Amino acid sequence: MLIVVRHAEAGSKGSWAGPDLHRPGNVVLCTHGELIGRLFARLVPAGLAVEDPLLWPKGSAWLLWRTGRRLHARFVAPLALDRRTYAS
Numbered sequence: 738m739l740i741v742v743r744h745a746e747a748g749s750k751g752s753w754a755g756p757d758l759h760r761p762g763n764v765v766l767c768t769h770g771e772l773i774g775r776l777f778a779r780l781v782p783a784g785l786a787v788e789d790p791l792l793w794p795k796g797s798a799w800l801l802w803r804t805g806r807r808l809h810a811r812f813v814a815p816l817a818l819d820r821r822t823y824a825s
Contacts, residue, residue, distance in 0.1 A: 773799070785810055 773793040777785070789812035793799070796815030801808065 770795075780808060780810070784808065787811075 770793050777791050781787075781791070785808050787810040789810070792812065794815055798813040800811045800813060803809070
C-alpha cells in the first residue's frame with residue numbers, strides 16, 4: 738500500500754523567520770516499532786493525553802495534535818487487507 742500526502746499550506750520557507758518547528762503544516766512520519774516506543778516513552782511523562790492503549794502493531798498509525806499546550810494522540814488500527822494481495 739502506498740499513501741501519498743501533500744500538505745495544504747505550510748507557508749513560504751524563504752519568508753519564515755522563526756524555527757522550522759513552528760511553521761504551519763502537517764507531517765507524516767514512518768518508522769519502526771522500537772522508535773515509536775521511545776517516542777511514547779518521552780511523550781507520556783510530558784503529559785500526552787491518550788485514551789487508547791499504547792500499542793503499535795505493523796500497519797498502524799497514531800494521529801498526534803495539539804490544542805493549546807496539550808498534546809493528544811489517537812490510535813488508528815491497521816487495515817485488514819486480503820492477504821492474497823501480497824502473494825509473491
